[in-house]
Amino acid sequence: MPDLPVKIIDSHTGGEPTRIVIGGGPDLGSGSLAERRQLFARDHDSFRSAVIDEPRGGDVWIGGLICPPVNPEACAGVVFFNNVGVLNMCGHGTIGLAATLAHMGRIGPGEHLLETPVGDVRIQLHDANRVTLVNVPSYRYRSAVELEVPGHGSFRGDIAWGGNWFFLVEDHSLELELANVDQLTEVTWSIRQALEEQGVTGEEGGLIDHIELFGPAQGDADSRNFVLCPGRAYDRSPCGTGTSAKLACLIDDGKIAPGQTWRQESIVGSIFEGVGVVEEGELIPHVTGTAYVTAETTLVFNDQDPFTMGIPS
Ligand code: PYC
Numbered sequence: 001m002p003d004l005p006v007k008i009i010d011s012h013t014g015g016e017p018t019r020i021v022i023g024g025g026p027d028l029g030s031g032s033l034a035e036r037r038q039l040f041a042r043d044h045d046s047f048r049s050a051v052i053d054e055p056r057g058g059d060v061w062i063g064g065l066i067c068p069p070v071n072p073e074a075c076a077g078v079v080f081f082n083n084v085g086v087l088n089m090c091g092h093g094t095i096g097l098a099a100t101l102a103h104m105g106r107i108g109p110g111e112h113l114l115e116t117p118v119g120d121v122r123i124q125l126h127d128a129n130r131v132t133l134v135n136v137p138s139y140r141y142r143s144a145v146e147l148e149v150p151g152h153g154s155f156r157g158d159i160a161w162g163g164n165w166f167f168l169v170e171d172h173s174l175e176l177e178l179a180n181v182d183q184l185t186e187v188t189w190s191i192r193q194a195l196e197e198q199g200v201t202g203e204e205g206g207l208i209d210h211i212e213l214f215g216p217a218q219g220d221a222d223s224r225n226f227v228l229c230p231g232r233a234y235d236r237s238p239c240g241t242g243t244s245a246k247l248a249c250l251i252d253d254g255k256i257a258p259g260q261t262w263r264q265e266s267i268v269g270s271i272f273e274g275v276g277v278v279e280e281g282e283l284i285p286h287v288t289g290t291a292y293v294t295a296e297t298t299l300v301f302n303d304q305d306p307f308t309m310g311i312p313s
Pocket residue numbers: 016062089090091092093229235237238239240241242
């Protein structure tokens with residue numbers, strides 16, 4: 001059980017919740033954020049579960065542990081985690097983290113450097129809630145990959161990196177409606193399993209653990225998506241890393257130009273604005289969204305409580 005009081009601040013970004021541990025988390029040393037992510041996964045999984053799994057959290061929650069940065073010019077480092085393990089990166093979580101740091105008075109309007117396990121990103125705080133994530137370089141790795149999904153037929157999708165690995169599918173007959181979430185979850189989970197079973201990966205064997213379906217927008221946007229996260233929950237936001245991966249595909253296909261805004265709507269109707277900017281030959285997604293702080297809490301751990309360290313998913 002944690003030795004110190006564990007303090008958290010909760011927020012949501014376009015409906016998707018983020019729980020930032022601002023105190024009492026494990027000391028992960030002073031290595032790179034990639035090393036600290038590995039340490040967290042190896043040695044602190046019970047802490048992860050206690051913070052993010054039921055009964056304190058649930059499968060939709062994304063956690064973030066704030067760490068001291070390696071570079072003193074960075075405002076912080078962060079390791080993101082979810083109901084089943086650690087994440088490479090999280091876009092909505094970064095926007096939530098920015099709103100949290102602003103709420104704490106740790107950052108003000110302007111641009112700030114943030115260290116993550118997949119590289120440095122920048123956060124532009126426009127006001128207390130509106131944030132642009134300037135993400136890691138994003139790219140399409142393979143296009144039009146044919147995948148046979150047992151029980152569901154065949155799907156053609158692109159494999160792209162936006163800080164996490166995505167399989168992006170446009171060509172399908174599913175209706176992206178909140179009422180269809182069970183069906184959408186079932187199909188995308190089957191796609192995820194088929195990718196793993198058939199050894200289809202991102203570059204250098206990277207696990208494709210996010211599946212993204214696209215359809216027509218219902219609001220004032222260019223497209224609507226449904227994103228399945230690694231722990232089988234769906235993203236209520238349009239997914240920051242998923243929007244980054246989408247921008248890479250759209251620009252590769254010549255469907256939008258660098259610098260052009262793409263409005264991505266989520267399955268709950270929230271919107272991220274994405275712009276792909278080419279810097280030194282790399283595509284840098286700028287993803288803008290809005291986050292609101294919802295709670296400031298100290299977690300209570302009781303050794304009489306059989307579920308005090310969470311119910312692992
Ligand atoms: O916004 O990148 C994102 C994200 C990943 C998982 C949930 N949200």
